[in-house]
Amino acid sequence: MKNSGVFRSRGVSWLMHKLCFTLGSMLVTASAFGGNKAFDDGDYTVKATLSSPMNTIAGLTEWAQSINHVYGITSIVLVLVFFAVSIPLIYAIYKFRVSEDEDLINKKPPKQVHGNVVLEFAWTIVPVILLLFIAIPTWEGIFSRPVKPPEGALKIKVIGHQWWWEFQYPELGITTANEVHLPENTPVFFELSSADVIHSFWIPQFGGKKDVLPGADAVNQMFFTTPKLANPEKAGGEYYQGQCVELCGLSHALMRFEAVLHSKQEFDSWAKVHNQPPVIASELEKKGELLFAQCQVCHTISGTPSEDLEKQMLAMDPPAPKQGPNLTSFGDRRTLGAGTRKNTYENFAKWVREPQSIKQGATMTAFNLSDDDMQAIAAYLRFSTAKNY
Numbered sequence: 567m568k569n570s571g572v573f574r575s576r577g578v579s580w581l582m583h584k585l586c587f588t589l590g591s592m593l594v595t596a597s598a599f600g601g602n603k604a605f606d607d608g609d610y611t612v613k614a615t616l617s618s619p620m621n622t623i624a625g626l627t628e629w630a631q632s633i634n635h636v637y638g639i640t641s642i643v644l645v646l647v648f649f650a651v652s653i654p655l656i657y658a659i660y661k662f663r664v665s666e667d668e669d670l671i672n673k674k675p676p677k678q679v680h681g682n683v684v685l686e687f688a689w690t691i692v693p694v695i696l697l698l699f700i701a702i703p704t705w706e707g708i709f710s711r712p713v714k715p716p717e718g719a720l721k722i723k724v725i726g727h728q729w730w731w732e733f734q735y736p737e738l739g740i741t742t743a744n745e746v747h748l749p750e751n752t753p754v755f756f757e758l759s760s761a762d763v764i765h766s767f768w769i770p771q772f773g774g775k776k777d778v779l780p781g782a783d784a785v786n787q788m789f790f791t792t793p794k795l796a797n798p799e800k801a802g803g804e805y806y807q808g809q810c811v812e813l814c815g816l817s818h819a820l821m822r823f824e825a826v827l828h829s830k831q832e833f834d835s836w837a838k839v840h841n842q843p844p845v846i847a848s849e850l851e852k853k854g855e856l857l858f859a860q861c862q863v864c865h866t867i868s869g870t871p872s873e874d875l876e877k878q879m880l881a882m883d884p885p886a887p888k889q890g891p892n893l894t895s896f897g898d899r900r901t902l903g904a905g906t907r908k909n910t911y912e913n914f915a916k917w918v919r920e921p922q923s924i925k926q927g928a929t930m931t932a933f934n935l936s937d938d939d940m941q942a943i944a945a946y947l948r949f950s951t952a953k954n955y
């Protein structure tokens with residue numbers, strides 16, 4: 567019987583299975599090198615490079631570094647297992663290949679190893695040792711984490727929405743969206759809750775992930791000490807990417823945000839000026855301010871009538887929180903649409919006119935404004951609300 571191309575060793579299918587599993591695990595590890603390249607003017611893209619702003623292997627906090635430590639050990643074990651499996655596999659494929667003139671029907675099967683005590687013990691003990699090798703540093707990492715946030719940590723409430731992030735600083739009276747500003751080298755304490763479905767909060771370079779759950783009694787916590795600035799001379803903050811990591815609906819992949827790290831001094835001045843009302847510097851901005859009246863059912867800007875409206879809505883029974891992000895200091899934000907586009911005039915106009923083309927399923931209403939009106943509202947939001955800090 568001609569049967570070339572069929573593997574005749576029974577061990578081969580087993581080895582194939584192990585090899586696929588190992589390769590899969592290695593791919594997961596390799597994905598650590600990938601990440602989202604933010605702020606593209608065009609469509610959302612994913613690029614994988616070592617310097618990606620979302621790479622998971624360049625931890626900056628103590629917490630992230632302890633995760634990376636376990637990551638490194640796991641990767642070494644994975645690579646060893648990969649070679650231990652793939653080298654015998656390649657050897658077996660070559661050595662036991664079927665030749666053209668072989669009589670497979672009358673040929674005896676190879677020597678069977680079922681029930682071989684030495685082999686059974688060996689392939690039980692070796693994985694146990696490998697798993698212990700991974701488990702011990704994992705336990706060490708988990709149990710070395712403090713259970714409570716340190717005294718005096720900066721408290722920030724994180725509220726997940728489909729598909730953007732709200733950040734409230736209760737002690738500072740600040741509410742912002744999609745950019746969480748943090749002082750360097752300072753303990754911070756996040757309280758995580760959701761306005762709708764389950765999300766997950768993650769700043770890869772700052773540490774692990776945590777679920778963001780709906781319901782008042784399901785508030786998760788996350789705390790760590792922020793890293794030091796990489797370049798303290800440079801003003802304006804250092805940006806680190808964050809992302810929702812729980813499938814939360816149509817535009818889950820577009821639910822991003824940025825953590826902005828400042829010197830303590832710069833953070834204080836950011837906090838001081840954040841809630842200042844917009845400064846109207848031109849006729850265009852004045853016109854934009856009037857146009858914003860139709861936005862204020864969903865959006866608030868501190869120091870404007872939209873803030874009073876928010877208070878009234880929250881005082882209702884039941885309270886009716888606004889559906890859209892707070893736009894105080896919108897002019898300072900690098901992105902719009904929750905980290906999906908640069909905050910440019912073109913992207914702004916596209917977002918206002920056809921938000922569905924940027925983020926499918928977004929609750930943002932489409933406004934078909936004339937070019938004149940668009941320029942006015944953009945001038946108001948992008949320039950009047952910008953602060954010097």
Ligand code: CUA
Nearest residue numbers: 765810814818
């Ligand atoms: Cu929110 Cu995924």
